Amino acid sequence: MTVTQDLSFIALISNASLLVQLVMALLLLVSVMSWTYIFRKMFAIKSARSQTEEFERAFWSGGNLNTLYEDATSNRRKSGGNSGALERIFESGMSEFQKIKASLASRNTSDAASMIDGARRAMRAAYQREMDALESHLAFLASVGSVSPYVGLFGTVWGIMNAFRGLANVQQATLASVAPGIAEALIATAIGLFAAIPAVVAYNRYSHDIDRLSIRFESFIEEFSNILQRQAR
Numbered sequence: 001m002t003v004t005q006d007l008s009f010i011a012l013i014s015n016a017s018l019l020v021q022l023v024m025a026l027l028l029l030v031s032v033m034s035w036t037y038i039f040r041k042m043f044a045i046k047s048a049r050s051q052t053e054e055f056e057r058a059f060w061s062g063g064n065l066n067t068l069y070e071d072a073t074s075n076r077r078k079s080g081g082n083s084g085a086l087e088r089i090f091e092s093g094m095s096e097f098q099k100i101k102a103s104l105a106s107r108n109t110s111d112a113a114s115m116i117d118g119a120r121r122a123m124r125a126a127y128q129r130e131m132d133a134l135e136s137h138l139a140f141l142a143s144v145g146s147v148s149p150y151v152g153l154f155g156t157v158w159g160i161m162n163a164f165r166g167l168a169n170v171q172q173a174t175l176a177s178v179a180p181g182i183a184e185a186l187i188a189t190a191i192g193l194f195a196a197i198p199a200v201v202a203y204n205r206y207s208h209d210i211d212r213l214s215i216r217f218e219s220f221i222e223e224f225s226n227i228l229q230r231q232a233r
Contacts, residue, residue, distance in 0.1 A: 016184040017162050023155030023188050027148060031195035034144045037137040038202045045209050048134060051084030052216060059090065065231070069094040085130040086220060089123050093221070096122035097228055116229050123221045130217065134210050138203060145200035152192020159185025
């Protein structure tokens with residue numbers, strides 16, 4: 001067997017100790033899961049951004065709020081609850097506003113403050129649900145980015161320990177005798193970095209995108225509350 005064959009990537013993995021192989025397998029599994037969440041989150045944020053922009057155009061076009069509310073309710077039912085996040089926030093606020101207004105009208109009373117407060121609370125609750133959905137799996141990406149290098153380093157340290165322990169049975173230690181063991185160990189660190197780097201980049205990018213959407217949602221809640229305040233008078 002040639003030196004090149006001995007130091008090939010597959011040969012190094014197959015010749016590594018059991019613990020180092022388990023570390024590599026764990027890191028590869030985590031990497032696959034990380035890439036799955038990266039792509040899922042990318043499509044989810046892209047969809048949320050486009051749906052938010054579409055609803056904002058419809059909302060600020062000057063149409064009737066009741067008509068917009070009926071369209072939002074219809075869209076949610078047709079799409080099985082997959083309408084836009086901002087549209088669902090609007091629907092929650094408008095629904096609560098109309099319920100409180102109808103309840104007060106049945107008692108021949110009017111309380112603008114309670115209508116606005118109720119609508120704002122409903123929108124804030126819907127906002128929290130939407131943010132929880134958008135931020136799902138971000139903690140996993142953060143954990144992968146921070147922990148994977150250390151897991152890989154653990155495999156590397158263990159592999160190097162075994163490599164040097166193997167020198168105890170060799171009368172004359174040479175670089176050729178220790179190089180395969182060290183190379184096997186360093187693969188664990190390489191796989192750890194392979195899992196960590198994309199996760200860190202994705203986490204930072206998606207956190208920024210979600211923060212921007214959060215600001216848009218909160219701004220809409222305040223602006224829509226002002227509109228409802230004028231409607232309640």
